[in-house]
Amino acid sequence: MSGRQVAPLLGLVAEFDDDAPLLRTLRDARAAGWRGLDAFGPHPLPEAAPLLGVRATPVGIVAASVGVAAAAAQYGVQYWLGVQDYPLNVGGRPPHAWPVFLPAAYIVGVLWAAAAALVGMLLLNRLPRLHHPIFNARGFGRASEDRWFLFLPAADAGFDPVAAELLLRAHGPLRVTELRG
Amino acid sequence: MSLSTAPLARAALRRHGGTSYRLAVAAAAFGVVVLAWAVAVLLVRGIGVWGNNQPFVWGFDLIAYAWWIGVANAASLFAAVLVLRRHGLRTAVNRFAEAAALAAVLVASLYPVLHLGRPLLAHWVFPLPMTTGVWPYFGSTLVWDFWGIVSHLVVTSLFWFIGLIPDLATLRDRAAREGRLGVARAYGLFALGWRGSLAHWHRHQAAHRLVAALVLPLLLSAQTVVALEFVATPVPAWHQPRLPLQVLLTGLPAGLGVVLALAAVLRGGLGIERHIDDADMDLLARLLAAAGAGCAALYAYDALSGLVLGDAATRAAYAARLSHPAWWGGLALGALLPQLLWWRRLRLSARSVVPIGLLASAGVWLDRWSLVVDGLDRAGAAYRPSLNEWALLGGGLALFCLCLLLFARHVPVVSMFEIRHEENEREREEAEA
Numbered sequence: 001m002s003g004r005q006v007a008p009l010l011g012l013v014a015e016f017d018d019d020a021p022l023l024r025t026l027r028d029a030r031a032a033g034w035r036g037l038d039a040f041g042p043h044p045l046p047e048a049a050p051l052l053g054v055r056a057t058p059v060g061i062v063a064a065s066v067g068v069a070a071a072a073a074q075y076g077v078q079y080w081l082g083v084q085d086y087p088l089n090v091g092g093r094p095p096h097a098w099p100v101f102l103p104a105a106y107i108v109g110v111l112w113a114a115a116a117a118l119v120g121m122l123l124l125n126r127l128p129r130l131h132h133p134i135f136n137a138r139g140f141g142r143a144s145e146d147r148w149f150l151f152l153p154a155a156d157a158g159f160d161p162v163a164a165e166l167l168l169r170a171h172g173p174l175r176v177t178e179l180r181g
Numbered sequence: 182m183s184l185s186t187a188p189l190a191r192a193a194l195r196r197h198g199g200t201s202y203r204l205a206v207a208a209a210a211f212g213v214v215v216l217a218w219a220v221a222v223l224l225v226r227g228i229g230v231w232g233n234n235q236p237f238v239w240g241f242d243l244i245a246y247a248w249w250i251g252v253a254n255a256a257s258l259f260a261a262v263l264v265l266r267r268h269g270l271r272t273a274v275n276r277f278a279e280a281a282a283l284a285a286v287l288v289a290s291l292y293p294v295l296h297l298g299r300p301l302l303a304h305w306v307f308p309l310p311m312t313t314g315v316w317p318y319f320g321s322t323l324v325w326d327f328w329g330i331v332s333h334l335v336v337t338s339l340f341w342f343i344g345l346i347p348d349l350a351t352l353r354d355r356a357a358r359e360g361r362l363g364v365a366r367a368y369g370l371f372a373l374g375w376r377g378s379l380a381h382w383h384r385h386q387a388a389h390r391l392v393a394a395l396v397l398p399l400l401l402s403a404q405t406v407v408a409l410e411f412v413a414t415p416v417p418a419w420h421q422p423r424l425p426l427q428v429l430l431t432g433l434p435a436g437l438g439v440v441l442a443l444a445a446v447l448r449g450g451l452g453i454e455r456h457i458d459d460a461d462m463d464l465l466a467r468l469l470a471a472a473g474a475g476c477a478a479l480y481a482y483d484a485l486s487g488l489v490l491g492d493a494a495t496r497a498a499y500a501a502r503l504s505h506p507a508w509w510g511g512l513a514l515g516a517l518l519p520q521l522l523w524w525r526r527l528r529l530s531a532r533s534v535v536p537i538g539l540l541a542s543a544g545v546w547l548d549r550w551s552l553v554v555d556g557l558d559r560a561g562a563a564y565r566p567s568l569n570e571w572a573l574l575g576g577g578l579a580l581f582c583l584c585l586l587l588f589a590r591h592v593p594v595v596s597m598f599e600i601r602h603e604e605n606e607r608e609r610e611e612a613e614a
């Protein structure tokens with residue numbers, strides 16, 4: 001950034017060296033009515049998910065429904081091609097001998113369910129993404145190693161910088177910085 | 182919180198692999214060149230360059246295919262079970278087991294094309310709209326195998342990649358801190374912009390466990406479909422209802438043996454005994470011993486049906502297999518040798534687990550030889566593998582080794598985020614106690 005022009009304030013970021021103070025601050029922020037918060041850390045923290053209002057169920061629903069649809073489509077394709085479009089007489093077997101259509105339907109169902117689990121997870125997380133303002137936060141590179149970060153958005157309706165900073169400083173963060181971008 | 186995963190990240194980010202690493206890569210790359218030569222000769226001159234004949238319509242090709250699938254299966258099984266054990270410790274070592282599975286399934290996936298007889302017509306098993314208007318016959322086990330191997334390859338890759346995303350982000354950030362922007366960009370490309378949001382972690386964990394769970398049904402289908410290809414023929418040694426279960430279970434020592442040997446080599450070679458610790462080696466070695474015991478039980482059932490229960494053709498086929506050394510080699514190396522690992526002292530020494538693991542894997546290869554070649558045995562006929570077949574076998578091994586060497590050099594061989602998570606949970610439990 002150059003000159004006197006200052007980028008708009010996006011919010012405040014607190015950095016912690018452990019997950020316990022982060023969780024306490026996150027609980028306080030939820031109790032104080034903050035919305036649109038986000039927390040970052042180097043490993044999963046199951047306790048944080050309800051505080052952030054995230055459920056993993058949609059990933060499973062996406063994977064299961066895509067898997068079932070793919071299995072049905074595979075069965076349907078085999079039926080159409082093998083029974084309707086090009087029936088082959090192999091040793092007098094009936095064209096629609098349904099058990100022989102099951103292995104491929106099952107395998108292809110699993111294949112697409114797995115693909116949907118990855119793609120669904122990425123889409124729900126709005127990834128992949130080239131850049132995100134949080135990467136501008138000071139020292140954020142260590143969020144993937146040993147530091148924890150909590151972000152309070154300035155876009156929140158009741159954003160008050162002083163109250164926000166007091167909240168973030170309550171449980172001993174390493175530092176609190178402004179995030180601009 | 183400790184920086185305990187730093188050695189893993191440093192191992193992946195080091196600038197030079199060292200002389201022994203370079204020599205190993207050069208040797209493996211030479212083997213891959215031999216593989217490419219063997220494949221080129223095969224494609225140009227056709228399957229006549231192999232030692233196959235009547236009655237030995239199958240040989241090294243199908244042995245290698247079934248064996249590599251077995252290696253991939255057992256390695257995937259081990260990795261998936263570790264990921265699914267949610268609250269237990271020691272999930273982090275699934276990473277290199279997955280890598281071994283991926284490399285094995287990659288090598289295996291060459292074979293269905295190469296052993297088709299007419300490799301240039303491999304696309305005929307795809308349901309592609311062609312001008313001939315002919316569709317594949319979907320009742321054929323060969324067509325199931327096409328779906329099976331494609332799914333196995335894709336799902337194993339996805340399982341490996343999903344677990345890798347956060348670790349790639351760690352490498353991206355570390356490389357950026359070291360000022361190596363090119364390296365940071367390369368890792369960042371595959372990290373997909375991962376920023377460690379706890380909301381993202383939650384969905385990531387769900388997806389990772391879900392795909393781990395999806396690997397399991399696929400393992401059942403991969404080996405059974407290979408076995409059903411045998412069962413669908415009228416060859417007495419193959420036309421047996423026990424074959425799917427047998428191929429599935431006797432495949433386990435192949436992959437567990439390779440993963441065990443790999444674990445011993447990695448922990449010594451990279452100096453990460455803290456991350457692949459004695460408890461991991463202990464668990465793996467006992468699993469291999471148990472898989473060997475399962476094999477021994479199947480050999481016993483095989484003997485029961487081949488000597489007592491079966492009809493005359495089955496008994497004759499069984500006697501023919503017994504008259505060749507491969508059957509005994511499979512029994513000794515695949516089933517009996519791993520039983521040594523019930524001794525704790527042998528389990529925990531790299532000097533014993535590496536040879537036992539690799540020999541157990543070789544024993545499964547002999548078991549496949551016994552099934553494929555000796556199962557087709559007829560008086561007066563002989564099968565001698567040609568140079569091209571040996572080159573394909575050795576080249577396949579080299580390709581497997583090259584994949585693993587590149588893996589061990591460029592990504593963390595043990596899942597870093599799972600180690601952090603485990604340490605965190607352990608610290609919490611200690612604090613509560």
